[in-house]
Amino acid sequence: MKKIFLALILIAGCTDGYVARVGSDKITEGSFKNRMLDVPTYYRGFLETEGGRRQYLEGIVNESILVELAKAKGIHRRPEVRDRIKALEDQILLEQVVEELKKGPLKIEEAEIEEYYQKNQDFYLHPPRMRVSHILAASKDEAANVLAQIKDGVSFSKLASENSIDRNTAQKGGDIDYFERGDMVPEFEEAAFKLQNIGDISPVVKTPFGWHIIKLTGRSTAVSKTKEDARDEIVQFLSKQKLDGLLVFYKKKFNVKVNYDRLPHIYPPWYIPKEEGKEENSK
The missing domain is CATH 1.10.8 (Helicase, Ruva Protein; domain 3)
Structure with missing residues (x-):
């Protein structure tokens, strides 16, 4: 046995x-x-x-x-495969570190949610909705050039269909339809909600997607939200605020340097830059 x-x-x-x-x-x-x-x-x-x-x-x-x-x-060992493996590895690490931060520096307490909701009750009881059109450019200079044409009286819709790199909205003259706070990236929202009158045009606005020109085309009021209805977007907003502060600290700690001046010469793999000579001949 x-x-x-x-x-x-x-x-x-x-x-x-x-x-x-x-x-x-x-x-x-x-x-x-x-x-x-x-x-x-x-x-x-x-x-x-x-x-x-x-x-x-x-x-x-x-x-x-x-x-x-x-x-x-x-x-x-192929370079393109190693790049993809690195991207997947970074994505997994990113997801894990965010989950850990949510238990520590990014943790949102119930008292913070309550305080924010109470301070912004007017917004949640009668949340405004905006309807805008936009033109998205790959560089600040391109956006400034388009904005100058708008000020000269050229149709916003026409310029959007011809110049916006957001092809989904370009086909509709740049129309994004109605949205509320929390639906768009903060930089875009802030600029859009500053527009007062229908037809107002924003200055050039920079977001992670590029440079925008925004036109206000409509305004309305959405259905009121209770604290529970608004909980997820409040948590998202407060977490974003805390994360922004945390990133400022770590940018200094990790000695982050970004060469934005190189971006005008770096295009997406699918993008074919216009040749100036051909562009002039076409005119």
């Missing part, structure tokens, strides 16, 4: 806690369980059966075989 028991221990030890191995890579019980957590909820009942887990494990093994093949071919 002791010999049988000892043999079982030795056999179990040989597996080294993994459920499968492809080359030198091992799929451990822990990693297998973590992979099962990633499946959609409707698929989980299938994994509660042994046959389901067997089929799922076979799928992971097949994926691992193809990954090993990719490594054998040196695909993981």
Whole structure:
């Protein structure tokens, strides 16, 4: 009996806690369980059966075989692939650090939500909605040039359809339709909500997407919101405020430097810059 028991221990030890191995890579019980957590909820009942887990494990093994093949071919060393792997790694780290920060410096207490809601009750009881059109340019100079044409009387809609790099709205003369606070990036919202009269045009506005010119085309009032209705957007707003402050600190700590002057000469891979000579000839 002791010999049988000892043999079982030795056999179990040989597996080294993994459920499968492809080359030198091992799929451990822990990693297998973590992979099962990633499946959609409707698929989980299938994994509660042994046959389901067997089929799922076979799928992971097949994926691992193809990954090993990719490594054998040196695909993981190709520059474009390394860039994508780095981007995925950074995205995972970003998600994890944000989750950790939400438990610490970015944590929003109930008292903060209540205080913000009370101070901004007028906004939530009668939240304004804006309707605007915009023209999005790739550079400040391009936006300034378009703005000058608007001031000279050229149709905003025409300039939007011809010049805006936001092709989804350009086809509609730049129309974005109605939106409330919290729907757009802060820089865009701030500029839009400063416009008072229908037809007013903003100066050039910089956001993470480029340089905008905004035209106010409509204004209305949305349905009132209770604190519970507004909770998510309040948390998002307060978290953004705290994050902005935190980033100012870490920009100094990590000695961040950004060369914005190089951007005018860096285009998206799909963008073909206009050749000045051809542009002049077309005129």
